[in-house]
Amino acid sequence: MIQAALATGLVGLSAWAVATFPRSVVVFLLFQGSLLFVYLARIPRWLRTALLALALLVLMPVLGHFNGYYLEIATQVGIFVALALGLNIVVGLAGLLDLGYVAFFAVGAYSWAIFGSPHANIMFGGGFPLAPGWFYAFLLVGLLLGAGTGVLLGLPVLRLRGDYLAIVTLGFGEVIRVLANNLDKPVNITNGPKGITPISRPPVPFDVPYAEAFYFLVLLIVVVVVLVNRRLEDSHVGRAWEAIREDELAAQAMGVPLVRSKLLAFGCGASFAGIMGVVFSAKQVFINPESFTFLESIGVLAMVILGGMGSIPGAVVGATVVTVLNLQVLKGFSLWLNELKNAGVVVLGYNLADLPTQLEPAKYERMIFGAILVLMMIFRPQGILPVRRRARELGTP
Amino acid sequence: MDLPLLVGIFPQVFLDGLILGFMYALIALGYTMVYGVLEFINFAHSEIFIVGAFVGVEILLGMRAAGWLEALPWPLVLLLILVAGMAGAGLLAVSVERIAYRPLRGAPRLIPLISAIGVSFFLQDLIRLVESIWRNAFNLVYPTMDALNHRFELTETIDVSVKSLVVIAAALAMLWALHALVNRTKIGTAIRAVAEDQAAASLMGIDVNRIISLTFLIGGAMGGAAGVLFGVQYGLINPYSGFIPGLKAFTAAVLGGIGNIPGAMIGGVVLGLLEAFAASYLSLLTGGAFGAEYKDIFAFSVLILILIFRPKGLLGEIVRERA
Amino acid sequence: MSALFEARGITKRFGGLTALHAVDFALDAGIASIIGPNGAGKTTLFNVFTGLYRAEEGGVTFRGQPLLGLRPDQITALGICRTFQNIRLFGNMTAIENVLVGMHARVRLGLRDVLARGPRFHASEGALMARASALLERVGLLPQANEVARNLPYGDQRRLELARALASEPALLLLDEPTAGMTRGEAGALMGLLRALVADLGLAVVLIEHNMRVVMGVSDRVTVLDHGEKISEGAPHEVQADPRVIEAYLGTRHSGAPRRRLAER
Amino acid sequence: MLSVDALEVAYGGIRALKGVALEVGRGEIVALLGNNGAGKTTTLKTISGLLRPRRGAIALEGESLVGVPPHRIVLKGIAHVPEGRRIFNRLSVRENLMMGAYPRHDAAAIAGDLDRVLVLFPRLGERIAQVAGTLSGGEQQMLAIARALMLGPRLLLLDEPSMGLAPVLVEQIFETIVDINRQGTTILLVEQNAAMALAIAHRGYVLETGSVVLTDTAAGLSDNADVRRAYLGE
Amino acid sequence: PASSLEAQASKGTIKIATQSPLSGGQAALGEGIKLGAQLAIEKFRGGLEKRGFKVELVPFDDQAKPDVGVANAKNIIADKDIMVVVGHLNSGVAIPSSEVYKEVNLAMVSPANTNPVITDRGYPNVFRICGRDDVQGVVGAEFAKGTMKVKSAYVIHDKTAYGQGVAEFFKADAEKKGIKILGFEGTEEKSNFDPIITPIKAKNPDLIYFGGIYEQAGPFFKQAREKGVKSKFLGPDGLDSSDLVRIAGKAVVGMYYTSVAGPVSVYPQAKQFAEEYKKKFGKNPEPFAAQAYDSAAIAIKALEAVTKTGKAPTRDAVTAAIRDVRHTGITGTVEFDAKGDPKKALYFVLQVAGENPEKWSDNKEVKRLSIAAPPVKK
Numbered sequence A: 001m002i003q004a005a006l007a008t009g010l011v012g013l014s015a016w017a018v019a020t021f022p023r024s025v026v027v028f029l030l031f032q033g034s035l036l037f038v039y040l041a042r043i044p045r046w047l048r049t050a051l052l053a054l055a056l057l058v059l060m061p062v063l064g065h066f067n068g069y070y071l072e073i074a075t076q077v078g079i080f081v082a083l084a085l086g087l088n089i090v091v092g093l094a095g096l097l098d099l100g101y102v103a104f105f106a107v108g109a110y111s112w113a114i115f116g117s118p119h120a121n122i123m124f125g126g127g128f129p130l131a132p133g134w135f136y137a138f139l140l141v142g143l144l145l146g147a148g149t150g151v152l153l154g155l156p157v158l159r160l161r162g163d164y165l166a167i168v169t170l171g172f173g174e175v176i177r178v179l180a181n182n183l184d185k186p187v188n189i190t191n192g193p194k195g196i197t198p199i200s201r202p203p204v205p206f207d208v209p210y211a212e213a214f215y216f217l218v219l220l221i222v223v224v225v226v227l228v229n230r231r232l233e234d235s236h237v238g239r240a241w242e243a244i245r246e247d248e249l250a251a252q253a254m255g256v257p258l259v260r261s262k263l264l265a266f267g268c269g270a271s272f273a274g275i276m277g278v279v280f281s282a283k284q285v286f287i288n289p290e291s292f293t294f295l296e297s298i299g300v301l302a303m304v305i306l307g308g309m310g311s312i313p314g315a316v317v318g319a320t321v322v323t324v325l326n327l328q329v330l331k332g333f334s335l336w337l338n339e340l341k342n343a344g345v346v347v348l349g350y351n352l353a354d355l356p357t358q359l360e361p362a363k364y365e366r367m368i369f370g371a372i373l374v375l376m377m378i379f380r381p382q383g384i385l386p387v388r389r390r391a392r393e394l395g396t397p
Numbered sequence B: 001m002d003l004p005l006l007v008g009i010f011p012q013v014f015l016d017g018l019i020l021g022f023m024y025a026l027i028a029l030g031y032t033m034v035y036g037v038l039e040f041i042n043f044a045h046s047e048i049f050i051v052g053a054f055v056g057v058e059i060l061l062g063m064r065a066a067g068w069l070e071a072l073p074w075p076l077v078l079l080l081i082l083v084a085g086m087a088g089a090g091l092l093a094v095s096v097e098r099i100a101y102r103p104l105r106g107a108p109r110l111i112p113l114i115s116a117i118g119v120s121f122f123l124q125d126l127i128r129l130v131e132s133i134w135r136n137a138f139n140l141v142y143p144t145m146d147a148l149n150h151r152f153e154l155t156e157t158i159d160v161s162v163k164s165l166v167v168i169a170a171a172l173a174m175l176w177a178l179h180a181l182v183n184r185t186k187i188g189t190a191i192r193a194v195a196e197d198q199a200a201a202s203l204m205g206i207d208v209n210r211i212i213s214l215t216f217l218i219g220g221a222m223g224g225a226a227g228v229l230f231g232v233q234y235g236l237i238n239p240y241s242g243f244i245p246g247l248k249a250f251t252a253a254v255l256g257g258i259g260n261i262p263g264a265m266i267g268g269v270v271l272g273l274l275e276a277f278a279a280s281y282l283s284l285l286t287g288g289a290f291g292a293e294y295k296d297i298f299a300f301s302v303l304i305l306i307l308i309f310r311p312k313g314l315l316g317e318i319v320r321e322r323a
Numbered sequence C: 001m002s003a004l005f006e007a008r009g010i011t012k013r014f015g016g017l018t019a020l021h022a023v024d025f026a027l028d029a030g031i032a033s034i035i036g037p038n039g040a041g042k043t044t045l046f047n048v049f050t051g052l053y054r055a056e057e058g059g060v061t062f063r064g065q066p067l068l069g070l071r072p073d074q075i076t077a078l079g080i081c082r083t084f085q086n087i088r089l090f091g092n093m094t095a096i097e098n099v100l101v102g103m104h105a106r107v108r109l110g111l112r113d114v115l116a117r118g119p120r121f122h123a124s125e126g127a128l129m130a131r132a133s134a135l136l137e138r139v140g141l142l143p144q145a146n147e148v149a150r151n152l153p154y155g156d157q158r159r160l161e162l163a164r165a166l167a168s169e170p171a172l173l174l175l176d177e178p179t180a181g182m183t184r185g186e187a188g189a190l191m192g193l194l195r196a197l198v199a200d201l202g203l204a205v206v207l208i209e210h211n212m213r214v215v216m217g218v219s220d221r222v223t224v225l226d227h228g229e230k231i232s233e234g235a236p237h238e239v240q241a242d243p244r245v246i247e248a249y250l251g252t253r254h255s256g257a258p259r260r261r262l263a264e265r
Numbered sequence D: 001m002l003s004v005d006a007l008e009v010a011y012g013g014i015r016a017l018k019g020v021a022l023e024v025g026r027g028e029i030v031a032l033l034g035n036n037g038a039g040k041t042t043t044l045k046t047i048s049g050l051l052r053p054r055r056g057a058i059a060l061e062g063e064s065l066v067g068v069p070p071h072r073i074v075l076k077g078i079a080h081v082p083e084g085r086r087i088f089n090r091l092s093v094r095e096n097l098m099m100g101a102y103p104r105h106d107a108a109a110i111a112g113d114l115d116r117v118l119v120l121f122p123r124l125g126e127r128i129a130q131v132a133g134t135l136s137g138g139e140q141q142m143l144a145i146a147r148a149l150m151l152g153p154r155l156l157l158l159d160e161p162s163m164g165l166a167p168v169l170v171e172q173i174f175e176t177i178v179d180i181n182r183q184g185t186t187i188l189l190v191e192q193n194a195a196m197a198l199a200i201a202h203r204g205y206v207l208e209t210g211s212v213v214l215t216d217t218a219a220g221l222s223d224n225a226d227v228r229r230a231y232l233g234e
Numbered sequence E: 001p002a003s004s005l006e007a008q009a010s011k012g013t014i015k016i017a018t019q020s021p022l023s024g025g026q027a028a029l030g031e032g033i034k035l036g037a038q039l040a041i042e043k044f045r046g047g048l049e050k051r052g053f054k055v056e057l058v059p060f061d062d063q064a065k066p067d068v069g070v071a072n073a074k075n076i077i078a079d080k081d082i083m084v085v086v087g088h089l090n091s092g093v094a095i096p097s098s099e100v101y102k103e104v105n106l107a108m109v110s111p112a113n114t115n116p117v118i119t120d121r122g123y124p125n126v127f128r129i130c131g132r133d134d135v136q137g138v139v140g141a142e143f144a145k146g147t148m149k150v151k152s153a154y155v156i157h158d159k160t161a162y163g164q165g166v167a168e169f170f171k172a173d174a175e176k177k178g179i180k181i182l183g184f185e186g187t188e189e190k191s192n193f194d195p196i197i198t199p200i201k202a203k204n205p206d207l208i209y210f211g212g213i214y215e216q217a218g219p220f221f222k223q224a225r226e227k228g229v230k231s232k233f234l235g236p237d238g239l240d241s242s243d244l245v246r247i248a249g250k251a252v253v254g255m256y257y258t259s260v261a262g263p264v265s266v267y268p269q270a271k272q273f274a275e276e277y278k279k280k281f282g283k284n285p286e287p288f289a290a291q292a293y294d295s296a297a298i299a300i301k302a303l304e305a306v307t308k309t310g311k312a313p314t315r316d317a318v319t320a321a322i323r324d325v326r327h328t329g330i331t332g333t334v335e336f337d338a339k340g341d342p343k344k345a346l347y348f349v350l351q352v353a354g355e356n357p358e359k360w361s362d363n364k365e366v367k368r369l370s371i372a373a374p375p376v377k378k
């Protein structure tokens, strides 16, 4: 009861605060924190759903209207949440270490980039870009392409174990990126390092601004992905994945078809990445191979593990934390330090304006991120929201 | 296609590949030793490697400033920076293990992996910070030692420089020493025992923590040596230039069969040769349609093929898991 | 009429080592035991039967259908299931989840059913749960249904493995040293359970055991392997008396009656 | 020689030992009996330092072992043959044996002990260069015991040495244990095969769900009705 | 505390943002952009401050990643005080980020993005003061044929939009002019060029053209000379850094490079810039630092024009004012055309004078070309 009031109050208060101080990173962080609190609080289910829906469907877009930066963060969080959930199936549930996951993201992104821009004219003569409405069809294409690529890669390599699989997927990820970087000759498919632009944006109903439209689209996809994830996890398919993760040989001996189950995991994970790739390319208007590096794959992996391997809320929170940390907290922190410096604030008798450029805070964001990763692993190795095992209702014999 | 050209450069490309391969092999040892004992990929090893290179260059720059670089005989200088690079990288590796990995013993396997990635990020920018303050630059150039650059012209197109020979000789010597250490000494046996079963090893009176530290020390030192040789051979280093060779070396370790010391060496050499031949020949063979930019694709494709046919790497144990 | 299960001329090599050499084995019903010294090839034979190893020579048929070349999961689907010598449960899953995984081969749902969560899905899940509970009850683990398998005591783990194997509705059950590490009392109880299962479900069972009390107590027939070859086969008392078996396996006192050594000191 | 008192050990929240007390006198064979999960292995692991007790005392000749890491406990002369053998599969038989003598530096004495051990287990001598993982189960058990003997221990902890062994081998192993004891090594033996264990032990303890419920001489236990029913299967 | 007093007296703060990679592998160049802009702001903000405005630099780290750049861009447009963005280093980040600036007509002045697409989109708020790939490659080819009189060339590039772009235009134009192209290769390799050099050495071209940045070109040239390659070297303005000789030493003495940043004889302030930069930051300017300096100077000039009346500036006004700026800086005289490209750019071909990095600014002009940006290709 107290928690219910607290949760409702917190969401309201923080939303009000964001509206009042639209530039304060700390206040926005409070808002994000209140959402987590709502999720974790012991409150009735309807209230939780209502509060989350209110916050995500109404408050967020409104706040985003005051400050597009927040909406951008929310949208990118959504994109990474979907990626993390996809990878969570592969790594968290099925236990297959995939270090080249971003390759599937790239495949989806390039599919719409090529046909949703004039670039395809180089290969097919004319008629491109496709009408923007095709974007919605390409969501499906991205999904299928992602899944197809996943299966294609999976077929030969899934009998590899552990780190051997990891290195092959790493190699595959690099192959896809290098291909994207090089396939501007002999036939120009990807336009190489120069990238593809302009990529059409989808038509939007009711003239919703693009930023809001993409936010809602990403949110919708995330909801679907979460739902699919939950249903898969809580079925014989999910149990088979988990069994494979625990003990491949025993799982097989108990009747779990290894290759088929693993392919399914690979395909599912890849399809989420594929669909988000399509969204990403339309949102960015421009893509080139630099968005699909190995570090990007590592980033998504860090999200999954930071959140708690195999846990759906964990993947969501992990993706959020990493993205918010990178785009918002660390950036906000360096901007704040920069302001102090510009204002010539004196700390312990030392004028920050005299700070040598070598110590410029913005340069060391990644160093801090690295330290945070290490500390998180040391102090919370099971992740932020580890899997909680539900007690099962026992059927009557 | 120009057949005489293709044949003519063959020995040179082979040599280039061999040098690169030995470099990879030395780095790969760090991955393989850590993997062998703790079964996780030490992503920070690429930074440990580059720290070796930085220690080497700092000493060289210091010696040049003091005017010793010309005064001392080059083999002595080289030995000095090698030892210093090995010590620096080895100690760093030991500290990293103490701080970032030891608290995670017994956690699921991917946890230390993420910690290692964190360490890797941290170290990259830490090196940069330190060098920025110290030298106000973090792209450092190895001072040239003329004696090392001397080339022996074998034919018109083929030659070999002293430093290339040094790299090969040093790599071979170190690989041999390590092999002997691990297989012929009591400490080496203890390392292998710990690799297999830590609890059982501790019941033998083996201080598992010390052996693990030792493993990091050795792996780090090999990486540090590779770093110094890398700097001497290729000239320019920065805090981020360890990353790609690290990734390649790790690939080499897997290619050879991860956890397997001779495997790391074979894997490194195979990968080095593959890369060198791809970079030199692809363009010549395809009339320019595909070029050196495809060398990594080529190397990785071969890797994937090899693993499909030998799922435990070239030298990995193929014993199936016992049911 | 051919036997329910029949293996002929199985040969399996590991590098230079011939772990099995032209072994024949057949079973129609009841409990058959395989005994033999350590390293004789007993577990290897199970691995061949269940498709984990591929034999170099020989053939296995089950209900007349050839098994060699099938994958382990396919063999399980046909009705052969096993336990492992060194328990291989899914340690981080609960007891009931372990049993549910064992039913995988019997689930008749497509991906579409899973994603749609229609009545078909709920009916199927409900039935699985009921059967899993019944199985746990049978082996006496119902109270521990929601315990994580890793935390169960050793004996319970053995019984859970048995329940998990039974979950796939096998007609033939292969048990690899199910009573290893049990006291006599516990081993006796487990064998009682096994006998009841055979009677109720009409199971055929192949048992690998070193515990002679158990082997002599429950087996209808005993096969003895040594160095990958069959050296003896027959009713328990016949095998027990076979001098080759005594020499290779049983030792001079085949039931292991205690010898009062202390008195000598 | 060894005394354990009021020992409590827990895995996470689960209490596995709830106040175990036992004594092992110099030169004795003491058997520790109990059902699955009674806490026998836990007791041995705690003595050899692999587990840290929550409470309680362990002392070897008056010197406390609580909180001492396993590799230091080994130095005090306690060797532990763990459950499931845990030999080093990828090392050769000789290397395994040399690992047993790891803390020792007296090369000559080690060589002498190696000869002694190989006399005790001639099979190992025949396979001295073989990779241990390819030994048969019984040979692996011999190796595990031999490896522990290479320390020259004062006290030998044996955890189910007969598990999974063919009857012939079980017999051999027990005979060897008696031989080892005769040569002066004190032995704490955990064994499911209660009949065999009581046959060679001087004294015994019965453990049930983490507590000692009974202790007596071996003969006394063999004659105890409860023990006969639960552990001797009558 | 002291600053809050000042703020009361002032009419507000004007911020100029930079976006460039400050961390990661490309940090050195990105930092050069930031420092160049910083120097210009500190030097030229006096006029605005006299009018009561506080002028600040806000550096953003785009990590060379498009998604980070876009998020920063959103953050930038949300800060109403930011009037101009100086950035980016990577075209891949600049293109999607400038889509965001365009939403609020915030001016972006690019010091380094040579990709034609940047301005070919015709956005009113996008400007660049650097040359374009298509022009610079042509300048190189012109020089190779006309002055160097080479008959054969081997082209290497770094597989980035910049390097490959320049290299392709060089190759196309050189072929047109009758130079035999013996090879055209891209590589992402940073350290080990042995296997690329071996075939080059065997083919022995008159000229090696390297489309890329000095960090990669330096080791390449050095290793090539060490391996006995005798060809001449040529490259674009990515090589214009004293670090090139620091890395490659005598291997690059006598090498030619094309650049919009002219020698001291033409732009006397250039020397002063280099000296001030060195004094303040303790190192020689990176490539594009000079361009960033000029970009920021142009921004300030436009801000001064807008605030003449003492009113606070608006983004629209600043953007419009930039279009009218005519500025003679250290990289030439800049005036923008309708697309935001420099109307006419002066290109120089310079030759590396000696081994000493301190003497980089002594590099001599060998040739000068004045070229207008080409019209958009349809």
Ligand SMILES: Nc1ncnc2c1ncn2[C@@H]1O[C@H](COP(=O)(O)OP(=O)(O)OP(=O)(O)O)[C@@H](O)[C@H]1O
Residues within 6 Å of the ligand: B319, B320, B321, B322, C014, C017, C019, C036, C037, C038, C039, C040, C041, C042, C043, C044, C045, C085, D133, D134, D135, D136, D137, D138, D164
């Ligand atoms: N995967 C494998 N690779 C190599 N050799 C193997 C493999 N599996 C089994 N062997 C060998 O085959 C032989 C038979 O082993 P198996 O496990 O079948 O024996 P077992 O009869 O079950 O013995 P135990 O009673 O000790 O369990 C042994 O010598 C063993 O070392």
Ligand SMILES: Nc1ncnc2c1ncn2[C@@H]1O[C@H](COP(=O)(O)OP(=O)(O)OP(=O)(O)O)[C@@H](O)[C@H]1O
Residues within 6 Å of the ligand: C150, C151, C152, C153, C154, C155, C181, D011, D014, D015, D016, D034, D035, D036, D037, D038, D039, D040, D041, D042, D043, D083
């Ligand atoms: N790693 C562990 N985590 C959690 N509980 C454990 C663990 N190891 C043992 N236990 C529990 O502690 C108790 C005692 O176990 P222990 O292994 O000491 O028994 P034991 O007497 O040796 O039995 P066994 O005859 O099966 O070897 C059991 O309830 C067991 O389930």
Ligand SMILES: [Mg+2]
Residues within 6 Å of the ligand: C042, C043, C044, C085
């Ligand atoms: Mg067996």
Ligand SMILES: [Mg+2]
Residues within 6 Å of the ligand: D040, D041, D042, D083
């Ligand atoms: Mg036990």
